[in-house]
């Protein structure tokens with residue numbers, strides 16, 4: 001296991017969060033809803049730092065909240081990698 005990877009237990013928490021918390025705005029299958037779709041094809045061309053910043057700090061003036069209080073930068077990076085690896 002790479003040092004930056006969350007523990008398996010934590011990975012389950014993060015996956016659950018993706019489905020239920022992120023899913024409440026981005027759609028249960030993340031195909032989009034109130035927020036834009038977060039499918040691999042939608043994120044592939046966006047820089048990691050831009051996505052990490054959006055998730056960690058949210059977007060002012062939009063419904064996208066900051067997740068910094070709940071997940072670390074390393075966990076955010078892992079979430080993005082997970083999204084990019086999901087089958088379309």
Ligand code: HEC
Nearest residue numbers: 021022024025034035036051054055059062063064065067
């Ligand atoms: C309360 C609703 C809401 C929740 C919950 C939410 N988002 Fe968002 N999210 C949004 C909105 C709205 C936008 C679009 C912001 C804009 O217009 O720039 C967005 C944008 C984003 C973007 C940028 C997409 C792009 O193509 O630029 C990412 C990445 C993202 N959200 C990830 C997440 C993740 C991961 C979670 C869960 C940890 C999450 N969001 C939870 C509403 C939400």
